Amino acid sequence: MQKIAIGENSWFIGEEIxxxxxxxxxxNTTIRANLCILEDYxxxxxxxxILVEGTFHLGNNGFIGNSNNFTAxxxxxxxxxxxxxxxxxxxxxxxxxxSFLKVGKGVMICxxxxxxxxxxxxxxxxxxxxxxxxxxxHGSYPAxxxxxxxxxxxxxxxxxxxxxxxxxxxxNIKIGNNVVIGVNSLIxxxxxxxxxxxxxxxxxxxxxxxxxxxxxxxxxxxxxxxAEYAKLAHYKDIQVELTYDETSEVIYCNWLGFDTKxxxxxxxxxxxxxxxxxxxxxxxxxxxxxxxxxxxxxxxxKKLLSFEG
Numbered sequence: 001m002q003k004i005a006i007g008e009n010s011w012f013i014g015e016e017i018x019x020x021x022x023x024x025x026x027x028n029t030t031i032r033a034n035l036c037i038l039e040d041y042x043x044x045x046x047x048x049x050i051l052v053e054g055t056f057h058l059g060n061n062g063f064i065g066n067s068n069n070f071t072a073x074x075x076x077x078x079x080x081x082x083x084x085x086x087x088x089x090x091x092x093x094x095x096x097x098x099s100f101l102k103v104g105k106g107v108m109i110c111x112x113x114x115x116x117x118x119x120x121x122x123x124x125x126x127x128x129x130x131x132x133x134x135x136x137x138h139g140s141y142p143a144x145x146x147x148x149x150x151x152x153x154x155x156x157x158x159x160x161x162x163x164x165x166x167x168x169x170x171x172n173i174k175i176g177n178n179v180v181i182g183v184n185s186l187i188x189x190x191x192x193x194x195x196x197x198x199x200x201x202x203x204x205x206x207x208x209x210x211x212x213x214x215x216x217x218x219x220x221x222x223x224x225x226x227a228e229y230a231k232l233a234h235y236k237d238i239q240v241e242l243t244y245d246e247t248s249e250v251i252y253c254n255w256l257g258f259d260t261k262x263x264x265x266x267x268x269x270x271x272x273x274x275x276x277x278x279x280x281x282x283x284x285x286x287x288x289x290x291x292x293x294x295x296x297x298x299x300x301x302k303k304l305l306s307f308e309g
Contacts, residue, residue: 012036026066031056038062041292045085050075059105061292071095072117078105078125080288086112093118093138103127104159106286119152124159124177126286135169158193160210178210218260219246225283229276236298238272251280258287265289271296 004012006019008027017036025038026046033056038044042058045066050056052075058064059079068083071090077083081103089101091114099117103109104125112132115121119137123129135157140150153172157163160177166184169175174190181187182198182205191197196206226242233240243252250266251258253276257266265287269277271294277287278295297305 006031020060039079051090060290061288065111071099072101073097073099075101077103078107080106081109082107083109084111084113084131087115088113089115089117091116098154106288110165119171120154121157122154123157124161126159127157127161127163129163130165130167130183132166133163133168137171139171163187180210215246215249218249219244222251222260225280225285228283229279232279236275236296238275238296240272240276242276260285263287 001013001015004017006012007025007029010025010027010029011031013030013032014036015034019038020040020042022041023038023043025044028046029044029048031050033050033052033054035055037055037057039058039060039062041060042062044058044064047067048064050070052070052072054074055076057076059077059081061079062077062081064081064083065085067085068087069090071094075089087109090099094117096118098119100120101115101117102120103123104127106126107123108128110129110131113129114134116134116136116138121135121137135155137155138152140148142148144150151171155169155171156174158175158177158179161175162180163169164181164183167181167187169187173187175187176191176193176195178194179191180196181202184200185198185202186200188201191202191204192207194208194210195204196209197204222244226244229240229242241254245252249260251260253273256269256273258277258280259266263286265277269289274294275296277289278293280287281293
């Protein structure tokens with residue numbers, strides 16, 4: 001067992017730590033884990049408490065905000081995680097034999113989310129979890145021998161799922177792939193692939209809805225994205241030319257191609273193209289290049305932040 005300083009009043013306590021390139025850790029953060037792996041370009045903010053019996057892994061370009069509290073036997077985060085602040089992992093029965101959290105690539109976990117790892121929670125790729133969402137793996141209080149209900153078991157959330165704000169997932173539930181759920185829903189039953197579901201308790205509103213790739217509709221969506229980005233570019237005083245080839249389904253930003261079929265970028269990006277890539281991400285069109293997303297700060301904000309007085 002060793003204790004290693006990893007930032008201002010921040011510590012790693014455990015057996016082994018592996019830190020990649022361009023990793024940043026804020027102050028007052030403590031990571032206790034037998035094996036801690038922080039991949040390239042990963043970032044952890046301030047005032048975090050992480051307690052993991054086995055492996056804690058944060059993938060490439062992963063981001064963890066401030067004032068989070070994690071406890072589990074193992075926590076594995078894939079690449080391009082965005083985890084905001086005041087997130088709790090553990091919370092009640094967290095020292096369980098099955099207290100495992102596995103999260104795929106490109107996942108967003110917003111502020112004030114609670115993931116109760118009494119039993120395991122598995123989350124696929126490209127999943128968005130909105131603010132104040134609770135995921136429970138156990139639930140009981142009055143005496144079960146007097147007939148009161150109780151439910152225990154792992155939760156599985158597939159890939160390409162949107163679980164929006166103030167929703168609750170109960171224990172022993174499986175949510176399929178390509179699922180969209182309405183705001184403030186109570187998910188108390190399994191949901192199949194491709195559905196839209198909402199309500200308290202949740203009901204399947206439409207089946208076999210997703211995915212649905214419509215080239216004509218996509219051309220209109222991209223046109224709307226161009227119009228909105230043109231306003232942003234004008235505000236930021238940056239020069240940009242945007243075109244879209246409907247046949248190849250390639251977006252061109254200052255002559256550099258963004259292939260929307262294969263979700264690849266055809267070359268190295270400059271600062272304006274990175275700004276556009278970040279804007280596309282916020283509009284639900286995500287290109288992962290292996291580098292962090294970045295955007296150009298408007299001049300007014302930049303001036304204020306640079307002023308020291």
